Structure formats: structure tokens, C-alpha cells
Amino acid sequence: MSIKSTAGKAGALLARPFHRDGAPTRLHPTSLWAEAVKVAGLYLAPVWGKVRQWLDRYVRPVLGTVSGLGAVVIGAVVLLWILGAAFGWQEAKVAALLATVLILIAIAFILGRSMYAVKLDLARTRVAVGDNAVGSIAVTNNAPRTVLPSALELPVGRATALFHLPRMKAGDTHEDLFTIPTTRRAVITVGPVRSVRSDPLQLLRRQVLWTEPTDLFVHPRTTALDGPAAGFLKDLEGLPTTELSSADVSFHALRDYVPGDDRRHIHWKTTARTGKLMVRQFEETRRAHMAVALSVNTDEYERDDDFELAISAAASLGRQAIKEARELSVVTQRGPIRCETGKNMLDDMTRLAGHNRRGTAVDLARTLSDTVPNASVVFLVVGSRVTPSQLRSAAASVPPGVRCFAVRCYSGAQSARANIADLTVLTLGELTDLAAVLRKAVA
Known part of the structure; x- marks a missing residue:
């Protein structure tokens, strides 16, 4: 045997791990660095966990009290002290001393502990667009001593409402009423109520949370439909x-x-x-089973108001069906809408958002025919950009014998009715015209 072949066999034996399954052993690790990292992780993980707990408990609350201006002032103080000590600049030392005094005064403003009992109460957590949500904040001083005037903040969505608390003796209660105007469909997070302590220069700002956040549902506008679902089902017992x-x-x-x-x-x-x-x-x-296919493809709508009009029209149809105890199914490109109760349906429609990459109205009609095969009447609620050929293709996806309507939503347009083969196309310009348009559809 040659020397070269012997050396090759010896190298193979040294490189082979002891385990037959190929896993490295403690004496023959594949990488010393990987082994070191593994061992370090085993021993340092508990230590790092305790360090993180200590940072979250003590350091983060302290750093959270420093505002942007306060961080700039603290950085300037450190820099001025360094320059004054390094170069002997008396002016830098004086400026650093004055800034240090300001920081100490700011610390004195935020020290202390408040003992409040705060109650946030919304009269209604569900309102329609255009209605005002009314609520109240009741604050009770549970401290055994009188507290000085302070302020409470109430986040309402992206805005923040400020409430000033007067000087309160022990056991006193102060209550403030507020209203939240609603102009668009949305889910608004109200709260949590927080008390704020800060210095006059807003260098430091200390917040204490007193309540949990509450969701306010601003439901889409709906309109009442006269008669048995505005007459869009002639036979109350079904087909x-x-x-x-x-x-x-x-x-x-x-x-x-x-x-x-x-x-x-x-x-x-x-x-x-x-x-x-x-x-x-x-x-x-x-039995009469109404299915509503609501398109959320924003490319099919001319304006945002048209999309909101479509949601309001679909919600109005759904409310009427639920009111008459009919079976109801509402489908969108984002999935089905809960229809067990009117509240669930309106909550889901409040959360509904448009998307321009979703399927077209034709795809939605095909999905509807697959998911709701037993529907007796179908409404396709779409935008004004859906062409007649697309509506014809969408109606072709509906099973034969099922009455089908298409509601084209175009804000400001004249309400009208047209027919494309067996499909009845309704143009809706105002939500209040929905009942009249439906009556024309079955005339």
C-alpha cells in the first residue's frame, strides 16, 4: 500500500464521528464555534432573561419619561460638562449647571404617586356614521390627602382629548362628559385613559394608564326597506x-x-x-335564501364614496333579511361575512377594507355560486366600472332558476333600472333611493 492511500484512510477515520447516524460527538464537534455558541446560550439565556426583566421593570419606565426635548437637553448637559472639564471653559460649566438645575426641577414635577379610580364609560360602543358617540370619565381621589390639579389624556383613534382635573380632596369625584363625532365607517380605539405629569418645559413626561382600551364601531349607514324586503321576494314560502x-x-x-x-x-x-x-x-x-355578493375590489369603483355606498347598500339588504328572519349569506373577495345577527354583520362590514388586487366581480359571482348553492335570490353589489359584459358573465355563474340582481353604486347618479338577459341591473346614486329602486325592480 502506498503512503498516499494510507494517509487518505487515516484522514477519513479522523474525520468520521463516533455516532453511526452522522451526528457529531462532544469530542468531535463539526464546529468549535457552533459548540461554543450553543454552550454560551445554555448558560447565558437565564442571565439575559433576568437582565431583560430588570430593564423592563426599572430602566425602560425611566427612559420613557424623557421627551424629545428632554433627551436633547440631557445630551447637551453631558457634552457641556465634558467640554468644560477638558478645556476649562467656564461658560460651558455654567451652562451645564443651569441645564442640570432644569432637569432636577423637571424630576421634582413628575415625582409622586397618584391614587385615582378612573372609570371610562361609553353610552354605546356601536353607532352609525353621522351619529355622535357619547361617553364619560369619572375620576375619584382614593388618596388620603388632597391632590393638586392635573390632567388626563384620552386617546381617540389618532387624536388625543385632554381633560383637566381640579384640586380634589380625599374621596372627591370629578366627572367629564365627551362626544366623539363620526364621519366615516371605522373601528376607533378609545382609551386607555392615562394621567400625565410633566414639567412646564415638557422635558420629562410621566404617564400612568388607568383603564383598558375600548373599541368603538362606527357602522355603515343603512336605510330601512319597506315591505317584505322591498318586494324582492314575491313568494314568502320560497320557490x-x-x-x-x-x-x-x-x-x-x-x-x-x-x-x-x-x-x-x-x-x-x-x-x-x-x-x-x-x-x-x-x-x-x-325557503327564501338571500345571497349578497359585495365586491371590495377598489378598481371597480369610481370614488371612495361609491365603495362606501356599496357597503351601505349591502348592509341595508342584509338587515332587512335578518329582520324578516330569512336565511342570509354575504360574500366578499376577502371571505364571508358573519350573518348570525345584525350586530355581527355590521361589525364585520365596519372592519371591511377595499383592495385593488382582489378578484373581479365575475370571480366573486363564481365564488358565491360555489359557497351558496341553495340561494333563491342573489344580489351582486358592484361599482360603476364593472362593464355590462362582466355583469353578463357574473350572472351566467348564478345557477338557473335563481333570481339575480346587480346593484351598481355610483354616487350622485340618477337611479335607474335596466335588463341584461335575465339579469336586472339597478343603478344606485343615493342610499335613500334603495327602497324605491328595489320596488321598480320587481314591478
Whole structure:
């Protein structure tokens, strides 16, 4: 055997780990650095966890009290002290001393502990667009001594409301009322209420949270529909099918009695006339099930107001169906909307956001036919940019025998009705015209 081949075998034996499965052993690690990192992690992880807890408990609250201006002043103080000590500049030392005094005064302003009992109360957590949400903040001084005037802040969405607290004796309660105007559909986070201590120069700012945040739902505007869902379903019992049944509400014909038939369905007059038992035969009916396909593709709408009008129209149709205890399904490109109650439906529609990369109205109609195959009436709520050919394709996806309407939402347009084959196309310009447009649709 040559020297070269012997050296190669020896190298292979040295490189091979002891474990047969190929895993490295403690004596033959694949990487000393990886092993060192692993060991360091095992021993340093508990220490780092304790350090993080200490930082979160003591250091972070202190740093959180420093405002932007305060950070600049503290940095200037450090720099001035260094320059004064290094170069002997008396002016720098004097300026550093004055800034240090300001910081100490600011610290004195934020020291102390407040003992408040704060209650945030919203009269209603669900309002419609245009309605004012009314609430109150009640503050009680639970401290055994009188507290000086202070301030409370109430975040309302991206804005912040400021409430000034007067001088309060022990046990005193101060209450403030507030209103939140609503102009657009949204979920607004109200709170948490926080007390604020700060110095006159706003160098330091200390906040204490007293309540939990509350969600305020600003539901889309809806309009009442007159009559049985504005007459868009003529048959309250549903549409008949071709399947026969021995027990239902729609009478079809008589047939000979077969053993096992319910005797309650025997037609005694015909039995007496023919001399043989005859039973009633019924035609199965399909209960009225309304399906609403709401397009959230913003490319299909001319303006944002058109999209809001579409949501309001779909919500109005859904509320009417729920009011009449009909089966309801609402589908969007983002998924189905909960329809167990009117509150759930409006909550989901409040959270609904448009997206320009979602499927078209044609894709939505196909999804609707797959997810709601037993619908008896379908509403396609779309924007004004949906073309007649797209509406025709969308209507073709609806199963035969299902009455289909398309509601094109275009703010300010004249309400109108048109037909594309078996599809009834309704143009809606104002939400208040919805009931009248639906009445025209079934006329």
C-alpha cells in the first residue's frame, strides 16, 4: 500500500464521528464555534432573561419619561460638562449647571404617586356614521390627602382629548362628559385613559394608564326597506322545486295510499268518493335564501364614496333579511361575512377594507355560486366600472332558476333600472333611493 492511500484512510477515520447516524460527538464537534455558541446560550439565556426583566421593570419606565426635548437637553448637559472639564471653559460649566438645575426641577414635577379610580364609560360602543358617540370619565381621589390639579389624556383613534382635573380632596369625584363625532365607517380605539405629569418645559413626561382600551364601531349607514324586503321576494314560502314529498306546505296532488304513509295525510272526501284510500302528495319548497355578493375590489369603483355606498347598500339588504328572519349569506373577495345577527354583520362590514388586487366581480359571482348553492335570490353589489359584459358573465355563474340582481353604486347618479338577459341591473346614486329602486325592480 502506498503512503498516499494510507494517509487518505487515516484522514477519513479522523474525520468520521463516533455516532453511526452522522451526528457529531462532544469530542468531535463539526464546529468549535457552533459548540461554543450553543454552550454560551445554555448558560447565558437565564442571565439575559433576568437582565431583560430588570430593564423592563426599572430602566425602560425611566427612559420613557424623557421627551424629545428632554433627551436633547440631557445630551447637551453631558457634552457641556465634558467640554468644560477638558478645556476649562467656564461658560460651558455654567451652562451645564443651569441645564442640570432644569432637569432636577423637571424630576421634582413628575415625582409622586397618584391614587385615582378612573372609570371610562361609553353610552354605546356601536353607532352609525353621522351619529355622535357619547361617553364619560369619572375620576375619584382614593388618596388620603388632597391632590393638586392635573390632567388626563384620552386617546381617540389618532387624536388625543385632554381633560383637566381640579384640586380634589380625599374621596372627591370629578366627572367629564365627551362626544366623539363620526364621519366615516371605522373601528376607533378609545382609551386607555392615562394621567400625565410633566414639567412646564415638557422635558420629562410621566404617564400612568388607568383603564383598558375600548373599541368603538362606527357602522355603515343603512336605510330601512319597506315591505317584505322591498318586494324582492314575491313568494314568502320560497320557490317550488320539482321534487315531491309526503310532508310539506305546498299541496301538489293526490295518490294511492301506500303502507307506511302518514294517516294524517289521507284525503277522506276523495277516499269516500272513489272507495280506496287516497293521500295528499306535496311539492317540496325551497325557503327564501338571500345571497349578497359585495365586491371590495377598489378598481371597480369610481370614488371612495361609491365603495362606501356599496357597503351601505349591502348592509341595508342584509338587515332587512335578518329582520324578516330569512336565511342570509354575504360574500366578499376577502371571505364571508358573519350573518348570525345584525350586530355581527355590521361589525364585520365596519372592519371591511377595499383592495385593488382582489378578484373581479365575475370571480366573486363564481365564488358565491360555489359557497351558496341553495340561494333563491342573489344580489351582486358592484361599482360603476364593472362593464355590462362582466355583469353578463357574473350572472351566467348564478345557477338557473335563481333570481339575480346587480346593484351598481355610483354616487350622485340618477337611479335607474335596466335588463341584461335575465339579469336586472339597478343603478344606485343615493342610499335613500334603495327602497324605491328595489320596488321598480320587481314591478
